[in-house]
Amino acid sequence: MSQGIAKASNQSTTGALDAGPHAERLSNLLSAKRANCNREIGLDLFRDMTLGRRFEDKCAEMYYRGKMFGFVHLYNGQEAVSTGVIGAMKKKHDWFCSTYRDHVHALSAGVPAREVMSELFGKETGCSKGRGGSMHLFSKEHHLLGGYAFIGEGIPVALGAAFTSRYKKDALNDKSSDSVTAAFFGDGTCNNGQFFECLNMAQLWKLPIIFVVENNKWAIGMAHDRATSDPEIWRKAQAFGMKGEEVDGMDVLAVRGATERALQRARSGEGPTLLECLTYRFRGHSLADPDELREEKEKEFWSKRDPLKKLEKDLIESSLATKEELKAIEKEIDAEVIDSVEFALSAPDPNPEELNKYIWAEKD
Amino acid sequence: MAGTLLFNALREAIDEEMAKDSRVCVMGEDVGQYGGSYKVTKDLYEKYGELRVLDTPIAENSFTGMAVGAAMTGLRPIVEGMNMGFLLLAFNQISNNMGMLRYTSGGNFTIPTVVRGPGGVGRQLGAEHSQRLEAYFHAVPGIKIVACSTPTNAKGLMKAAIRDDNPVLFFEHVLLYNLNEELPKGDYICALDQADLVRKGKDITILTYSRMRHHCLKAISQLEIDGIDAELIDLISLKPFDMETIAKSIKKTHRVIIVEECMKTGGIGAELISLITEQCFDDLDSPPVRLSSQDIPTPYNGKLENLTIIQPHQIVDTAKKILNKGI
Ligand SMILES: Cc1ncc(C[n+]2csc(CCOP(=O)(O)OP(=O)(O)O)c2C)c(N)n1
Ligand SMILES: [Mg+2]
Numbered sequence: 001m002s003q004g005i006a007k008a009s010n011q012s013t014t015g016a017l018d019a020g021p022h023a024e025r026l027s028n029l030l031s032a033k034r035a036n037c038n039r040e041i042g043l044d045l046f047r048d049m050t051l052g053r054r055f056e057d058k059c060a061e062m063y064y065r066g067k068m069f070g071f072v073h074l075y076n077g078q079e080a081v082s083t084g085v086i087g088a089m090k091k092k093h094d095w096f097c098s099t100y101r102d103h104v105h106a107l108s109a110g111v112p113a114r115e116v117m118s119e120l121f122g123k124e125t126g127c128s129k130g131r132g133g134s135m136h137l138f139s140k141e142h143h144l145l146g147g148y149a150f151i152g153e154g155i156p157v158a159l160g161a162a163f164t165s166r167y168k169k170d171a172l173n174d175k176s177s178d179s180v181t182a183a184f185f186g187d188g189t190c191n192n193g194q195f196f197e198c199l200n201m202a203q204l205w206k207l208p209i210i211f212v213v214e215n216n217k218w219a220i221g222m223a224h225d226r227a228t229s230d231p232e233i234w235r236k237a238q239a240f241g242m243k244g245e246e247v248d249g250m251d252v253l254a255v256r257g258a259t260e261r262a263l264q265r266a267r268s269g270e271g272p273t274l275l276e277c278l279t280y281r282f283r284g285h286s287l288a289d290p291d292e293l294r295e296e297k298e299k300e301f302w303s304k305r306d307p308l309k310k311l312e313k314d315l316i317e318s319s320l321a322t323k324e325e326l327k328a329i330e331k332e333i334d335a336e337v338i339d340s341v342e343f344a345l346s347a348p349d350p351n352p353e354e355l356n357k358y359i360w361a362e363k364d
Numbered sequence: 365m366a367g368t369l370l371f372n373a374l375r376e377a378i379d380e381e382m383a384k385d386s387r388v389c390v391m392g393e394d395v396g397q398y399g400g401s402y403k404v405t406k407d408l409y410e411k412y413g414e415l416r417v418l419d420t421p422i423a424e425n426s427f428t429g430m431a432v433g434a435a436m437t438g439l440r441p442i443v444e445g446m447n448m449g450f451l452l453l454a455f456n457q458i459s460n461n462m463g464m465l466r467y468t469s470g471g472n473f474t475i476p477t478v479v480r481g482p483g484g485v486g487r488q489l490g491a492e493h494s495q496r497l498e499a500y501f502h503a504v505p506g507i508k509i510v511a512c513s514t515p516t517n518a519k520g521l522m523k524a525a526i527r528d529d530n531p532v533l534f535f536e537h538v539l540l541y542n543l544n545e546e547l548p549k550g551d552y553i554c555a556l557d558q559a560d561l562v563r564k565g566k567d568i569t570i571l572t573y574s575r576m577r578h579h580c581l582k583a584i585s586q587l588e589i590d591g592i593d594a595e596l597i598d599l600i601s602l603k604p605f606d607m608e609t610i611a612k613s614i615k616k617t618h619r620v621i622i623v624e625e626c627m628k629t630g631g632i633g634a635e636l637i638s639l640i641t642e643q644c645f646d647d648l649d650s651p652p653v654r655l656s657s658q659d660i661p662t663p664y665n666g667k668l669e670n671l672t673i674i675q676p677h678q679i680v681d682t683a684k685k686i687l688n689k690g691i
Contacts, residue, residue, distance in 0.1 A: 160430040
């Protein structure tokens, strides 16, 4: 019943019932405290989200033009999560761990678009030297622990980075060690043992980590509610005595607000947070996916909640920016993306003589 | 004789490296308060504290993955498999994350980790606790694989493994932990990639590793009585093989037997024999022979278990047959 009340008081319920249970959950979500925003923050967020969106659109184009290969998973629709979380963290200080859907996390973490695009083109100038590809973006410089292609395997790696942070502080007595790790993964991944094993260890040892679930309702063709006994993933934190929070993943300020709270807990030694972001991918699972299972009504519901449009509206309505200013940013970003493609096109392939390089650590 | 037991030699190695380098840490099931299932980390918890000697929940894939993340961000973890067989659950982490990540990341990250623990056919431990994972992991790129066989090389190899910037799979054998030996004085290491020429001989080369080294030694004393002078090489490094030492020996003896405890199919010897055929074919006077465990799950019954693995008399018989000395 309490759900019914929340729904009745929420304007955005329109169409939620026909759009399925995930949409209904979003409509019923009681909004948590959003992050404070000023002009500078707002424009930064807008820039990052626009870069994520435009970069991915360009990837689709390049894939269909035969410039990139393999499986390519795009992030369209989920930008508020990457930008909301990473934008609230300290670059080159905190650590970020991603999946195969990693282009935009890499960009948010500060990996230059040129390096990401060249990696997708398989070039030597790529952030993984053309050895990794779309699903394996890495940058030690930008504290990107990597894109991981197997479901769930990034979670323990992220836990390890959080362990190092605590180890430095408490075993090596470096009181300045306060880095936090964000581990990104999907709803489908939350049915995998590594998720539960790591929630347990993180809470047990109070590790500074944020488990960021990007619940986009689908795991390729498996709908979330067909795969899990309790679709409310954030509640699973309770079983471990951990703080869990659900948040509107289409609202960057809501995600940022929740991240700020999680960071506060992590940096003060209170340990991990499970943050479930309700979101949606606007494209198929990968560029090879015919996307035949998702209902039009569902897609419509979510595309009306496009996180970029929402931020744009927020910024204009609160007079933090004008439409013209935002248009100008979009133009800049388009130029940056085009530059990344030109850079990648003219960049060299890896040297065939270096086929065996990077197997072993180099002696220094 | 004073001497040091093999498990204590390993313990000394870990202790000394932990004392010298505060980034070195241990993680695994019961490594802390309990001191390790074979006491390899005894008292280190008291000495170094609960973070540096971390008792983990029973979650092999996740704590092995955690070691990878810790290594990527500056630590040098030693992961203990309570029994190496349990690390089948961490196959993904050992293969995808330890072995391949440096390459996949284009050299962004190194993974200085040691994964160690007891393996091999013990005393009637049953199939699951009697595994020889060195064979299963052999194809994984980017990991070094070593097997210790004496207290001296256990200590020296462990120290080298901890100092190495690559992931090292370190195999110990359940039946060797109580071997006793006087250790060299002071800080010494054994090269991870060098085979050990255990006994010089001129008639035939025997290649082996881990516990089978001791079966081979028994066989060699018998062969000596029978007038056969065998050369014994303990491979130590299962990946990569020290082909230089191996080829040199075959050039001298022209005959080779491989004695291994892993199963024959897809085993260590399978790869080794291929390399010998590729690189030493012209030096061979007879076909190389593999003496391996049966291709079966290790049975519980003691008699059947003994029949599963190679016994010294089989090594003797094979050597005589190859040398036409009659059995
Ligand atoms: C261990 C493993 N099993 C299966 C797959 C194939 N696979 C790739 S993505 C995916 C669905 C994952 O869904 P989710 O966790 O919700 O993430 P999303 O793709 O929605 O971002 C599956 C089954 C895989 N990559 N790894
Ligand atoms: Mg999903």
